[in-house]
Amino acid sequence: MNLLSQEVPISWYLLLSAILFSLGVVGFLIKRNLITVFMSIELMLNAVNLSFVTFAHEWHAVKGQIFVFFVMMVAAAEAAVGLAIIIAVFRARATLAVDRIDLMKL
Amino acid sequence: MNGTLNLWLIPLLPFAGFLLNGIVGSRLPKWLVTTIALLTPLAAFGVVLNAARSVFGAGAAIASLPYIEICPMGWINAGTLHINFSFVLDQLSLVMLLVVTGVGFLIHIYSVGYMAHEDGYARYFSYLNLFLFFMTVLVLAGNALLMFVGWEGVGLASYLLIGFYFKKDSAANAGKKAFIVNRIGDFGFLIGMFLLLATFGTLTFSEIAAKLTANPAWQGGILTTIALCLLLGATGKSAQLPLYIWLPDAMEGPTPVSALIHAATMVTAGVYMIARTHVLFNHSPFALGVVAVIGAATALFAATIGLVQNDIKRVLAYSTISQLGYMFLGCGVAAYSAAIFHLMTHAFFKALLFLAAGSVIHAVGGEQDMRKMGGLRKKLPITFWTMTAAVFAIAGFPPLAAFYSKDAILYAAYLQGPGGMALWFVGVVTALLTSLYMFRLWYMTFMGESRSPEVHPHESPWSMLGPLVILALLSIGGGWIGIERFGAFLAPATGLKVEAGTPHLELMLSGVAVAVALLGWLIADRLYRQKPAEPAQMAAALPGAYKVLANKYYVDEMYGATVVKPLLGFSRYVLGWVVDVGLLGGLTWLLASMAVFAGAVLQRWQSGNLRSYAAWLAAGAAAVLLFVLYGGWPASMELILKVAGR
Numbered sequence: 001m002n003l004l005s006q007e008v009p010i011s012w013y014l015l016l017s018a019i020l021f022s023l024g025v026v027g028f029l030i031k032r033n034l035i036t037v038f039m040s041i042e043l044m045l046n047a048v049n050l051s052f053v054t055f056a057h058e059w060h061a062v063k064g065q066i067f068v069f070f071v072m073m074v075a076a077a078e079a080a081v082g083l084a085i086i087i088a089v090f091r092a093r094a095t096l097a098v099d100r101i102d103l104m105k106l
Numbered sequence: 107m108n109g110t111l112n113l114w115l116i117p118l119l120p121f122a123g124f125l126l127n128g129i130v131g132s133r134l135p136k137w138l139v140t141t142i143a144l145l146t147p148l149a150a151f152g153v154v155l156n157a158a159r160s161v162f163g164a165g166a167a168i169a170s171l172p173y174i175e176i177c178p179m180g181w182i183n184a185g186t187l188h189i190n191f192s193f194v195l196d197q198l199s200l201v202m203l204l205v206v207t208g209v210g211f212l213i214h215i216y217s218v219g220y221m222a223h224e225d226g227y228a229r230y231f232s233y234l235n236l237f238l239f240f241m242t243v244l245v246l247a248g249n250a251l252l253m254f255v256g257w258e259g260v261g262l263a264s265y266l267l268i269g270f271y272f273k274k275d276s277a278a279n280a281g282k283k284a285f286i287v288n289r290i291g292d293f294g295f296l297i298g299m300f301l302l303l304a305t306f307g308t309l310t311f312s313e314i315a316a317k318l319t320a321n322p323a324w325q326g327g328i329l330t331t332i333a334l335c336l337l338l339g340a341t342g343k344s345a346q347l348p349l350y351i352w353l354p355d356a357m358e359g360p361t362p363v364s365a366l367i368h369a370a371t372m373v374t375a376g377v378y379m380i381a382r383t384h385v386l387f388n389h390s391p392f393a394l395g396v397v398a399v400i401g402a403a404t405a406l407f408a409a410t411i412g413l414v415q416n417d418i419k420r421v422l423a424y425s426t427i428s429q430l431g432y433m434f435l436g437c438g439v440a441a442y443s444a445a446i447f448h449l450m451t452h453a454f455f456k457a458l459l460f461l462a463a464g465s466v467i468h469a470v471g472g473e474q475d476m477r478k479m480g481g482l483r484k485k486l487p488i489t490f491w492t493m494t495a496a497v498f499a500i501a502g503f504p505p506l507a508a509f510y511s512k513d514a515i516l517y518a519a520y521l522q523g524p525g526g527m528a529l530w531f532v533g534v535v536t537a538l539l540t541s542l543y544m545f546r547l548w549y550m551t552f553m554g555e556s557r558s559p560e561v562h563p564h565e566s567p568w569s570m571l572g573p574l575v576i577l578a579l580l581s582i583g584g585g586w587i588g589i590e591r592f593g594a595f596l597a598p599a600t601g602l603k604v605e606a607g608t609p610h611l612e613l614m615l616s617g618v619a620v621a622v623a624l625l626g627w628l629i630a631d632r633l634y635r636q637k638p639a640e641p642a643q644m645a646a647a648l649p650g651a652y653k654v655l656a657n658k659y660y661v662d663e664m665y666g667a668t669v670v671k672p673l674l675g676f677s678r679y680v681l682g683w684v685v686d687v688g689l690l691g692g693l694t695w696l697l698a699s700m701a702v703f704a705g706a707v708l709q710r711w712q713s714g715n716l717r718s719y720a721a722w723l724a725a726g727a728a729a730v731l732l733f734v735l736y737g738g739w740p741a742s743m744e745l746i747l748k749v750a751g752r
Contacts, residue, residue, distance in 0.1 A: 028720055037716075102714035 013054040020047035034086050034096040038079075045075050111157045113175045113193040113246060116203065119150045120238035127235065131228025140218055143231035147214050147238055151207040157195055158204070171598060172196035172312070174248060182251075189309060192248030198599035201446060202245045202378055205453045206371050210238050212573040213366040216461050219569035220362050220468060230270060230360065237263035241371055245378065250299050250309040253379065257295065257343065260372045261288045267367060268359040280355035287352040291342015298335030301328065315385040325389050333386055333393030336379065337400070344376030344430050347404045351662055353427055357419040361464030364419060369426045369460050370453040377433040377449055381442045381600055388440060388601070398438020398519070402532040405431030407659070409539035413546070414645075414655045417474045418463050421547050425500065426456055428536060432515050435529060441518030442600035443593040448515055451507035451584045455499040458577035462493035465570055466551060469563035476547065481556035485563040488571050490552050492578040497548045499581040501541040502623040504616075510585030512537065513616050514593075520615055530615075534622055541626025549634035 024044030031037050049068045056064025090096055123146030131139050161171060177191035195203075214234060221230050240263055244256025261284075269281030299309065305328055306314050318324065340346070345353035356368045367373070380387060380397065387394050405428045412424035429452050436445030467474055469486055483490040499506035502513075516537075520530040565571070633641050645652040654660070711722070736744075 025724055029717055029724065098716045101716065 010054060010058055014051060017047045017050040017054065020044075020050065032097050032099055034089065034098055034101070037098060038082055038086065041082075042075060042079070045071055111160055111173060111175070111195065112153060113157065113173075113195055114177070115153045116150045116193075116207070116246065117239045117242040119146045119153070120235040120242070122146060123235035124232045124239060126232075127228045128232035131232055134228065136227060139228045139231060143235060144211075144214055144218070146235055147207060147211040150238065150242065151211050154200070154203045154207050158200060161195075161200070171200075176248075186307065187303070189249055189251050191252060192310070193246040194248040194311070195246070196599040197596050198378075198381060198446065199245050201450060201596070203242065205450055206238065206241050206245060209370050209453050209457050209577070210241075210366055212576055213362050213370075213457060213461070216365075216464070216570050216573040217360075217362040219567045220464055221360065222567075224360075226270070230267075233263055233266045233270070234363070234366070237267070237367060237372070241375075244375055248310060248312070250302060250311070250383075253382070254292075254295060254299065257339075257375065257379075258292065260367070260375065261285065261292070261343070264288075264356070264367050264372055267363040268356045270359055270363065274358070277358040280352075280358040284352040284356050287349055288342045291339045291349055294335045294338025294342070296339075298332050298339065301332045301335060305329075305332065311382060314383075318385045318389055326392060329386060330390040330393050333383075333390045334396065336383060336386070337393060337397055340376030340379050340434075341400065342376075343379075344373050344434070345427050346376070346400050346430060346434055347407060350404060350408065350427050351665065354420050354423045354658070357417070357423050361419065361460060361467060364423070365457045365460030365464065368423070370457040373426065373430060374433065374449045374453070377430065377437060377445055380434075380437045381446055384437075384440070384442050384600055387437070394438050394440060395525070396438070398435050398522075398529055401431045401434025401436070401438050402519075402529045402536075403431070404428070405435065405536040406532050406539070407431075409536045409543065410655060411658050412543040413539060414652065416477050418466065418476050418479075418547060418551065419460070419474055421476075421543060422456070422459050422463060425459075425540065425543065428540060429456065429500070431536070432512060432533065435519060435533060436515035439515075439519045439522050439526060439529070440601075441515060443596040444511065444514035444518050444589060446596060446600065447587075447589055447592045448508070448511035451499070451511040451581070454577055454584045455496045455507055455581040458492060458496040458574060458581050459500065461570070461574055461577065462489050462496060465489040465566045465574065466493075466563075468566050468570070470558070470561050473558070473561070476550040478558045479551045479556070480554045480558075481552070482563060483552040486552075486565050488565060489574065492571075492574040493552070494548070495578040496581050497544045501544050501626060502537055502619055504620060505582075505585065507581050507584035509616075509619070510589060513612075513619055514589040516619060517612055517615050520611075534618060537619055538622040538626045541623040542630050545627050545630030546634050549630060553635055554638070 021044050024040045024042075024047060027040030027043065028037055031040060049071055052064040052068045052071070056062065056068075086096065089101060093101065095101075123142050126142050127134075127139055131142075134142075157173075161173070173195040175193045175195075179191075180188065181191050182189040214231070217230065217234065221227055224230065237260060240256045240259025242256075244253055244260060247253035247256055265281045265285040268284050269278045271277040272281075302309060302314065306317055308314065318329075338349075342349045353368060353373065357364055359368070387397065408424045408427035408431060412421050412428065415421045415424060429448070433445045433448050433452070436442070436448060466479065466482060466486065466489060469482070469489070470479060473479065495506070499508050502509045504510075512533075516530050516533045519526045519533060522529070633644075657663070713719075
């Protein structure tokens with residue numbers, strides 16, 4: 001018996017995914033700490049992963065789940081590179097406030 | 107038709123020489139450049155001789171002229187219009203080809219000695235070969251358009267060679283002047299060609315001639331217009347009134363170039379063109395009259411200017427214009443064979459005059475002012491004797507070449523009724539002036555004592571003297587063919603003029619011609635040998651006349667004031683300031699300032715603030731999402747407005 005599909009309707013999963021994604025976006029936009037911003041990105045990625053899994057389960061398509069693995073792999077790589085950059089930035093500027101890392105302007 | 111003459115080789119051989127020397131010549135050793143430059147015209151001359159032998163020799167391979175070679179690939183095929191690369195060999199083009207490649211080859215040899223110490227040796231010879239290519243195309247062309255290609259090409263070669271010493275301002279300007287003045291003539295040629303096409307539907311000379319011959323009653327009208335347009339082209343190329351002004355300045359080029367292009371061959375292209383389209387001119391008595399009057403007027407006009415020039419090459423340049431006037435006069439009285447006869451003998455003696463003058467200039471270290479020469483006969487014996495042959499030839503002494511050819515033209519003019527007699531009279535006066543200015547040159551250059559004792563002239567090398575000697579022999583003997591035989595030979599190509607005169611009359615006219623030549627010599631002898639102070643006194647006695655002549659009738663100044671200045675003013679103020687600076691510059695400025703403004707606005711986006719970028723990213727993603735979900739602009743905008751309105 002498929003407990004998931006019987007007891008929780010699909011819209012709930014999607015709603016949860018949307019809420020998580022929105023939280024990620026809002027966190028990305030309003031947080032000043034670079035690490036928090038970074039975590040917001042991870043939140044958005046996982047929100048999307050949830051949608052993928054939901055639809056994969058709903059339509060019995062394994063493709064969606066394979067895609068989730070790809071996203072997780074990219075997220076892992078991104079975490080490695082991103083954290084390395086954050087450490088480098090911190091060493092150079094002694095701060096992680098995104099508003100003060102603004103040299104890339106005219 | 108059995109056997110082929112390979113006419114296409116005649117232009118293409120010099121063209122190959124042009125390509126070789128033009129592209130890699132500067133990296134080749136000098137002897138190889140010389141070999142290429144000399145072999146290609148020699149081979150072309152050989153092909154021409156072979157053609158002549160095939161046509162007229164024993165066991166002729168070609169039964170009849172004209173012999174036509176058509177390139178199997180068409181050139182222009184548009185509707186009913188078909189134009190081919192067609193080369194035509196008939197008596198007329200054969201004579202012209204022999205002159206062009208023969209005299210051309212001699213001048214190539216001469217150039218080897220003359221240009222030996224100049225920079226741009228390979229460049230010089232590549233241009234010279236290029237000239238031969240275009241000139242032979244012009245001569246061989248079977249239709250007006252192909253002739254026009256050669257016509258423009260020789261203009262290009264002429265421009266390049268006049269401006270050969272391009273570091274000299276005067277040479278560069280002379281080149282431009284020649285090119286621009288020729289454009290005016292070419293305009294006439296083009297219009298004439300369009301009218302030919304509109305009237306006859308073809309540009310092939312033989313087809314036009316056939317249509318005209320089939321309809322002898324067709325006179326004047328559009329034919330006069332066409333003939334006058336073509337005549338304008340001819341006056342430009344052949345330096346006739348009113349477009350002669352470029353030729354004296356063209357003497358800025360190296361002297362062998364003056365001999366080849368601006369005396370012997372290219373400037374006679376106008377005469378050749380009229381002879382080639384003579385059927386058309388024959389159908390327009392008015393146009394023929396204009397040709398004759400222009401010719402006679404130019405002959406006299408240029409001869410008077412030639413009297414007072416002191417630059418040895420400029421005397422010869424005005425002499426060339428004057429002699430070309432004779433040829434036009436010959437064409438104008440429909441004596442085409444006489445005109446071509448004079449063209450041929452003129453090519454011999456005028457090339458000789460220029461080459462001998464070049465030898466003199468070479469000997470005295472580049473000096474061209476005759477007032478600083480004198481007494482050169484002892485130092486340059488061979489140059490002196492060859493020059494003497496040419497001077498006597500052009501003055502019209504029997505039995506030298508120009509005596510026969512000039513006489514044939516004057517005789518033909520005399521037979522044209524009262525108007526013809528007036529032309530004849532002008533021609534005789536010109537003959538007197540010709541004799542006078544040529545002997546003036548002769549005396550000032552070779553006779554008396556040297557006026558520049560510090561210069562030590564030396565005779566030129568044999569590569570220069572050889573062509574002089576050959577041309578001297580041709581200048582002496584070139585007329586012995588005789589106009590009757592020559593006219594009969596050319597008759598299939600130019601038509602035979604029925605002469606109404608008597609041998610008695612011809613003898614009398616010849617006597618007059620010789621008498622004026624002798625008179626010219628005697629006057630020159632008195633003025634420039636016996637009493638050398640007298641010319642200056644005469645100039646002082648008639649200051650007005652002398653000034654007008656010395657300033658060449660102020661024609662250059664007149665053109666400057668009436669044509670050049672208004673054009674320059676229009677270009678500078680209207681085109682330069684209003685159109686260029688105002689219109690085009692303003693438009694460019696407008697576009698540029700729009701870009702600057704857009705940049706100034708958009709650069710505010712580039713804040714460097716990560717969160718601002720992220721906000722725009724999110725807004726953009728949202729916008730795309732809305733666009734996709736609500737299908738197109740109107741729905742999306744409605745939604746946005748709804749949200750905003752709330």
